[in-house]
Structures are given as structure tokens and as C-alpha cells.
Amino acid sequence: xxxxxxxxxxxxxxxxxxxxxxxxxRVVGIPCPTCNAxxxxxxxxxxxxxxxxxxxxxxxxxxxxPGTQTTSRPVLDQWSPEQGLGPLAEWLEQFLPALNAAIDxxxxxxRLFERVATLVDLRDEVRASQWLRPHMPLWRTADTLIGRxxxxxxxxxxxxxxxxxxQAQTAEKAGQRAxxxxxxxxxxxxxRIDRWERITASDHVGDIIxxxxxxxxxxxxxxxxxxxxEAGAQDFxxxxxxxxxxxxxxxxxxxxxxxxVILDQQRFASSPATPMHC
Amino acid sequence: MTQRPGRLQQLVxxxxxxxxxxxxxxxxxxxxxxxxxxxAAAVNDRQAIRALLALAHELLEGxxxxxxxxxxxxxxxxxxxxxxxxxxxxxxxxxxQQPGLAPLLDGLDVALRDAKAHEDYLIEGDELILTDxxxxxxxxxxxxxxxxxxxxxxxxxTIQALFFALAAAAAKVDVMVVDALDYSHFDMADEDVFxxxxxxxxxxxxxxxxxxxxxxxxxxGELPAQSLRPAAILVPHxxxxxxxxxxxxxxxxxxRLLAGPTEPWRxxxxxxxxxxxxxxxxxxxxxxxxxRPAFDQDQLRLWAARQALEHAAAGYPACIKPLRxxxxxxxxxxxxxxxxxxxxxxxxxxxxxxxxxxxxVGSDVVSRLQRWALANVSVPVVL
Numbered sequence: 251x252x253x254x255x256x257x258x259x260x261x262x263x264x265x266x267x268x269x270x271x272x273x274x275x276r277v278v279g280i281p282c283p284t285c286n287a288x289x290x291x292x293x294x295x296x297x298x299x300x301x302x303x304x305x306x307x308x309x310x311x312x313x314x315x316p317g318t319q320t321t322s323r324p325v326l327d328q329w330s331p332e333q334g335l336g337p338l339a340e341w342l343e344q345f346l347p348a349l350n351a352a353i354d355x356x357x358x359x360x361r362l363f364e365r366v367a368t369l370v371d372l373r374d375e376v377r378a379s380q381w382l383r384p385h386m387p388l389w390r391t392a393d394t395l396i397g398r399x400x401x402x403x404x405x406x407x408x409x410x411x412x413x414x415x416x417q418a419q420t421a422e423k424a425g426q427r428a429x430x431x432x433x434x435x436x437x438x439x440x441x442r443i444d445r446w447e448r449i450t451a452s453d454h455v456g457d458i459i460x461x462x463x464x465x466x467x468x469x470x471x472x473x474x475x476x477x478x479x480e481a482g483a484q485d486f487x488x489x490x491x492x493x494x495x496x497x498x499x500x501x502x503x504x505x506x507x508x509x510x511v512i513l514d515q516q517r518f519a520s521s522p523a524t525p526m527h528c
Numbered sequence: 529m530t531q532r533p534g535r536l537q538q539l540v541x542x543x544x545x546x547x548x549x550x551x552x553x554x555x556x557x558x559x560x561x562x563x564x565x566x567x568a569a570a571v572n573d574r575q576a577i578r579a580l581l582a583l584a585h586e587l588l589e590g591x592x593x594x595x596x597x598x599x600x601x602x603x604x605x606x607x608x609x610x611x612x613x614x615x616x617x618x619x620x621x622x623x624x625q626q627p628g629l630a631p632l633l634d635g636l637d638v639a640l641r642d643a644k645a646h647e648d649y650l651i652e653g654d655e656l657i658l659t660d661x662x663x664x665x666x667x668x669x670x671x672x673x674x675x676x677x678x679x680x681x682x683x684x685x686t687i688q689a690l691f692f693a694l695a696a697a698a699a700k701v702d703v704m705v706v707d708a709l710d711y712s713h714f715d716m717a718d719e720d721v722f723x724x725x726x727x728x729x730x731x732x733x734x735x736x737x738x739x740x741x742x743x744x745x746x747x748x749g750e751l752p753a754q755s756l757r758p759a760a761i762l763v764p765h766x767x768x769x770x771x772x773x774x775x776x777x778x779x780x781x782x783x784r785l786l787a788g789p790t791e792p793w794r795x796x797x798x799x800x801x802x803x804x805x806x807x808x809x810x811x812x813x814x815x816x817x818x819x820r821p822a823f824d825q826d827q828l829r830l831w832a833a834r835q836a837l838e839h840a841a842a843g844y845p846a847c848i849k850p851l852r853x854x855x856x857x858x859x860x861x862x863x864x865x866x867x868x869x870x871x872x873x874x875x876x877x878x879x880x881x882x883x884x885x886x887x888x889v890g891s892d893v894v895s896r897l898q899r900w901a902l903a904n905v906s907v908p909v910v911l
Binding site: 380382383384386479486489490491492493494495498500502505509513514517518 | 684699
């Protein structure tokens with residue numbers, strides 16, 4: 251993401267009553283943690299019930315299978331990842347505020363549903379798109395990132411529906427972890443976009459090769475050819491099970507970078523090993 | 529490919545294959561360069577599509593066909609020589625019928641090759657339409673420009689992957705089918721390639737001059753603390769006929785000169801563990817920094833004597849090989865005293881193992897080596 255989301259917490263509260271048996275305070279609707287007395291089936295927390303309905307409806311949207319969109323909202327007219335992460339960053343910035351607003355006030359629920367639906371639209375769009383080279387790596391990272399954002403939404407919605415503070419905390423922590431993972435993925439995607447721009451800055455082949463070499467160096471974290479050759483030779487041995495001929499390690503690193511930036515890295519990395527065994 | 533070692537052995541020993549692989553690398557590179565130049569200059573989709581189609585054709589007929597023939601030579605019964613006479617379409621057809629090979633051939637597209645070869649296609653807007661003898665059939669394929677880019681890049685991916693597969697399979701039976709040090713397909717003069725390699729270690733204004741087997745480089749920048757490292761780095765990338773390297777470096781503290789033979793570095797690169805250390809010490813003695821050897825004679829003797837005593841202490845016969853290697857080092861470096869000391873130590877160790885030790889001889893050579901080993905000499909950090 252271009253900027254970190256400011257909000258990472260949601261505000262939840264649970265109605266408390268005194269236990270009829272031991273008179274200790276406990277959350278409504280659950281067995282008493284002190285004396286284990288079962289709750290009265292008639293006792294309810296209307297706020298929690300409303301939150302649970304909200305979460306249930308939002309999760310239904312989140313789990314909507316592709317192609318079953320009921321409304322036609324052309325919000326994301328042909329977004330593709332090389333246009334940048336704007337829509338994803340925006341989504342992440344708006345989701346938790348929208349969730350907090352809907353927790354506080356029932357009239358804010360439609361806005362939350364709209365945010366969740368936007369994410370699902372993005373997800374459907376990315377999955378229905380043709381992932382073509384040279385943008386294959388961008389599509390793949392964008393898809394991973396959308397998966398993270400889906401996790402973020404799911405965990406926070408589960409927190410919102412949790413019957414006890416402890417369960418809510420657990421779900422919220424999982425949400426925060428998904429947020430962190432999403433931040434990592436997005437910086438990875440942003441880096442790929444930058445790298446691609448640096449490599450293709452020139453139309454001259456010599457410059458492109460030099461730029462690819464510089465990126466290979468940068469990626470390997472060294473400008474030392476010996477270290478690169480060794481690292482590449484190790485990859486070669488691991489991938490292909492035979493000792494790397496001299497000079498080949500560097501070449502492999504170089505071509506892997508190219509595959510990572512403009513080709514299908516997963517296919518490139520698995521292909522050479524296949525004919526070795528057939 | 530490694531499941532049929534006999535076929536593989538036969539394939540990689542085929543001179544035609546080795547030549548073809550170099551040729552394939554060159555063709556692949558040339559095709560990419562041409563396409564890049566045409567794409568950069570192409571002002572409309574029509575020209576770009578034509579350039580991509582030409583590239584698809586080149587990739588299949590050049591590297592693609594040769595690699596597929598190599599795969600089939602291992603998987604099937606016919607020889608590489610025989611297979612490479614077939615046309616690319618027929619080879620691809622055969623290979624795609626083998627379930628193990630089919631997924632590896634993604635992007636190598638006979639329809640695109642035929643369209644280009646027979647000029648049998650139309651371009652409408654940003655779409656390529658493959659025709660049948662000029663006629664647009666009902667079920668005619670229409671390929672969007674973006675899809676065409678993807679297919680051509682898939683072919684590049686396939687060819688690169690097969691390139692490594694072939695190189696690795698050959699390496700398994702100790703054959704080099706691809707010369708990673710042949711930069712000729714880059715269309716850059718050797719001087720420029722080496723200048724680029726040196727430039728990548730943050731030296732600037734690098735100029736390279738080649739004089740027979742000697743490579744002279746002049747650059748601005750700093751010498752690393754491990755001052756021989758630039759030589760160690762460059763040598764693995766130099767073709768065998770380069771025997772001598774000379775660096776002139778303009779540093780912030782003045783001019784530095786680094787010069788020496790490439791040969792000990794090649795042994796250094798090809799060895800491991802203790803031998804690597806041995807060859808490194810040889811490099812240090814034979815390489816000159818600002819006109820003086822990186823290791824002087826005392827430093828060499830200190831290192832060699834310590835190693836010799838350590839190995840001798842391990843006993844016979846384990847000590848013989850390393851002691852002989854140290855002796856060889858002393859001979860190559862023309863240090864006669866060291867060489868004779870080591871020769872005496874070898875006979876001393878051998879004699880001691882059979883109980884034939886004249887006490888005084890033994891103590892003499894050991895104490896001479898001990899004197900060298902304990903000399904007050906500092907060993908500089910050079911790599």
C-alpha cells in the first residue's frame with residue numbers, strides 16, 4: 251500500500267450482568283466463567299445480536315461465488331494491476347472505518363456492505379481476467395494481495411460477531427496479522443512495478459541488459475560477481491541436481507530475474523527440472 | 529532426460545548439438561533484439577504485430593526447433609543429427625504427442641510460424657487473423673495483440689528453461705554444451721563486456737584494452753580492502769585465452785596498480801576447501817599490487833611452513849598428498865629453499881612411518897620449518 255491504514259482496531263462492547271448463582275459479573279448469553287452456571291435462554295445483548303447480523307450479511311457478500319453479482323456497479327472499470335494499487339490501498343484505508351461506523355450505527359451498514367462488495371468485485375475481476383505476460387507477475391501478486399484483504403475482512407467481521415471479548419481478541423489479532431502480510435505483499439508488488447519501469451526505461455537493448463544486470467545485483471543484495479555466481483550456482487544445483495558449469499550461475503540468476511519481472515516465474519522455475527526427469 | 533543416460537551421452541557428444549546450442553542462443557538473442565528495435569520503432573499495431581509474428585517464427589525455427597530435436601533425441605530412437613533435418617512443425621508435432629514433453633513446449637506455436645512463413649494472415653486493428661491460403665474461414669483464429677505478446681514471451685520463457693535443462697543434463701555427464709563465457713551474441717565488443725562487468729563493481733569510467741592474451745583495464749574507484757578481489761571476480765568471466773590481467777585504478781589516495789596471471793585464479797575457482805586456500809596463496813604471491821607481490825617470501829614461508837607442520841602432525845600417509853601439494857606450490861613459485869625443506873619433510877614423514885628415522889635429520893628440517901612458521905611476519909588481508 252502506498253500508505254499504512256491508520257485504523258487497525260475496532261471498538262466492541264458486550265453487555266454484562268451479575269451471575270444469579272455466584273453474583274460475579276459476566277457477559278450476557280454465555281456460561282459464567284466463575285461458577286459455570288448456564289445462562290438464562292431469555293437473556294440477550296441486542297447490540298451483539300445486531301453486530302452478528304451485520305457480520306453475517308457482510309460475510310455472505312464476501313463469500314459470494316464469482317459470477318453471481320446481483321447489482322451492476324461499474325466501479326472498477328477494467329482495473330488491472332499495472333495501473334497501480336490505488337483501488338486496493340483505498341479499500342484498506344476505508345474498510346475498518348466503515349466497519350467501526352456500522353458497529354456504532356445501524357444506518358452505516360450499507361456503506362460497509364458496499365466496501366465488502368467492492369473487494370469481491372475486484373477479486374472476481376482479477377480472477378476472470380486473462381493473466382498475460384509481461385504482466386503475469388503483477389497479476390499473481392495482486393491476486394495474493396486481494397486474498398490477504400479478504401482475510402483482513404473475514405477476521406475483523408468474525409471479531410465483530412464474537413460472543414465473548416476473548417474470541418473477538420483472537421479474531422482481531424488474526425486480522426492484524428493479515429494486515430501486516432498484506433503490507434508486505436503490497437510493497438513487493440510496488441517494488442515489482444518500479445523494477446519493471448526501471449528496466450524498460452530505455453529502448454536500447456544494451457541499456458535493457460545493463461538494467462537487468464543491475465536489478466539482478468540489487469535483488470541478490472550484492473554487486474559482487476563471485477557471490478552472485480555462487481548464489482546462482484547453488485540455485486542451479488538445487489533446481490537441476492547437477493553442478494553448475496562455470497558462468498552459468500550468474501546466467502541463471504539473470505534469467506530468473508527476467509522471468510520474475512516479465513514472465514511466469516513459477517513456470518520458469520519448474521520447467522527446466524521437468525525434462526530432467528522424463 | 530537423465531532417465532536414459534546412454535541416449536543423453538550420445539546427444540551431448542554430438543558436435544552438431546554443441547554448435548547448434550551456441551547458434552540457438554545467438555538466434556534467440558538476435559530475434560529478441562530485432563523485435564525490440566522494431567517494437568520501439570513501430571508506430572502502429574500493424575507493425576508491432578508483424579514484428580511479434582516474425583519473432584515467434586524466429587524463436588521456433590531457431591532455438592525452439594533445435595531444443596525440441598534434442599529432447600526427442602533423448603526420449604525417442606532417432607539421433608539428433610537425423611531429427612534436426614525435420615521441419616520444426618513435424619518435430620513439435622512429435623514432441624507434443626509425448627505426455628511428458630507437451631507442457632514444456634508452451635509458446636512454441638506452429639500456427640504462428642506457418643502464418644509468418646507463408647505470409648498467410650490478416651491484421652485488423654490490433655488483432656491478428658490467421659487465414660487459410662488467404663481465405664478467412666468461419667472458424668479462423670483471431671489473436672489479440674496482447675495475447676500475441678503473451679505467446680511470444682511464453683516462447684522466450686520456454687526456450688530459456690529448455691536451455692538450462694539441456695545445459696544441466698549435459699553437465700551431469702560432464703559435458704559443457706553451452707559456453708557461458710561466449711558473449712558474442714551480445715553484439716558487444718569483448719572490451720565493452722568486460723568494462724560492463726567491472727563497472728558493475730562500482731568502478732566508473734572503465735576502459736578496457738585487449739592486447740593478445742592481456743587485458744588492461746583503467747578505471748576510477750576504490751580498491752576493496754581485500755585488494756585481489758577484482759581479479760578473482762573477473763577471471764571466471766574471461767575466456768581461456770586471456771592469460772594476464774592489469775588494472776590501473778585512479779583512487780582517492782592516488783594511482784593503484786594490480787597485475788598478474790589469470791591461470792592460478794582458474795585453479796582457485798575450480799577447487800574447494802584447502803586446495804582453494806593453497807591456490808589463493810599462490811595468487812597472492814604471483815599477483816603484484818603497486819609493483820610488489822601481494823605476499824612476500826616471508827609471508828609465503830610462514831603460511832606454507834605452518835600448513836606443512838600441521839599436516840605432518842596428522843601422520844603418514846594422510847600427510848603426503850597435502851605436503852606434495854605444498855611442495856608443488858613452492859616449485860611453481862621458484863622458492864628453492866622452501867621446496868627442499870618440504871621435500872625433506874616428506875621423506876622424514878615417510879621414513880618415520882617405517883622406523884627409519886635418523887634423529888638429527890628429522891629435527892633439522894622440523895626446526896627450520898618451525899623457524900619460518902614462527903617468524904614475526906604479518907599476513908595481510910587480501911581476499
